[in-house]
Amino acid sequence: MTLRKWFYLFWTTLLIGAVTAVIAGLVLQLTDQQVELGGKQIGFSMITMILGGATISVLSQMGFFAYLIVRYIVGGIIRKWAWDIVQVIIIVIVLFDLIYLRYVSSGQQMSWGVYMILPLSLIIVSIGVAWWKVKMTNRSAVIPTLFFMIAVTAIEAIPSLRLDNAASTIFMMVPLYLCNAWQILILSRVLNTNKEPM
Numbered sequence: 001m002t003l004r005k006w007f008y009l010f011w012t013t014l015l016i017g018a019v020t021a022v023i024a025g026l027v028l029q030l031t032d033q034q035v036e037l038g039g040k041q042i043g044f045s046m047i048t049m050i051l052g053g054a055t056i057s058v059l060s061q062m063g064f065f066a067y068l069i070v071r072y073i074v075g076g077i078i079r080k081w082a083w084d085i086v087q088v089i090i091i092v093i094v095l096f097d098l099i100y101l102r103y104v105s106s107g108q109q110m111s112w113g114v115y116m117i118l119p120l121s122l123i124i125v126s127i128g129v130a131w132w133k134v135k136m137t138n139r140s141a142v143i144p145t146l147f148f149m150i151a152v153t154a155i156e157a158i159p160s161l162r163l164d165n166a167a168s169t170i171f172m173m174v175p176l177y178l179c180n181a182w183q184i185l186i187l188s189r190v191l192n193t194n195k196e197p198m
Contacts, residue, residue, distance in 0.1 A: 005190045012186070013179050014057045020175040021053025022046065028167050053175045060179035063156045067148055080140075087147040094151045095119045098161075106164050118169065122177075126150050129181045137188050145184055153180050 025048070074083050098119040103112060126149035133141045153176060154161075160172035 009183065009186065009190055010061065013061055013183055014054055016182050017055075017057025017060065017175045017179045018050045018053040020178045021056060021171065022049045024171050024174040025049035025052075028171060052171065056172060056175045057179045059156055060176050060183065063152050064148070064180065064183045067152050071144065084143045087143050087151070090151050091147055094154045095123070098122075098154055102161065102164065118173070122150050122153065125177065125181075129185065133185055136185065148184055149177075149180060153177055156180075 071083075074086075078086075099112065099115045103110075103115045106115075126146050129149050130142050130145040133145045153173075156176055157169070157173055160168045163169075
């Protein structure tokens, strides 16, 4: 990874974050939604949306490089098949927590079904991203891609999930998810390899 390649990855991800945050913000404005930050209701302005999207994209990039470093370190300690098993277990735990912990912390005001929407959406879209990644590289990319797109995205989205507010979750998850998908899909192209570089 050269500095030039990293700059390309950084600026394209930043642009994707800003643009998708503006789109998500405009859609939420049309539905008269407001984001709640620290207990205060704030409306969407163009600057709020652009800065929010840029911040979310930087968070996404930190999570991506943290995952690459963890994967590299763990790859030197345990075998690939064992790491794949650990990743699958963590995916299951994260999906369970996205439903159960959010349901319990909300005081059980809504049904289970409401709290299953986000995990099911993550699963469906992550499978699509993993399928695309496999077509670009090879079959060994399935579990790492699913892990990054589900578990790492959920961890990065904790600030919006804590608010238990649909508008906040949508405003953060849309750019975050698209930034994560962009990074994991473009990595092999940036590194000029048809193998799974992770």
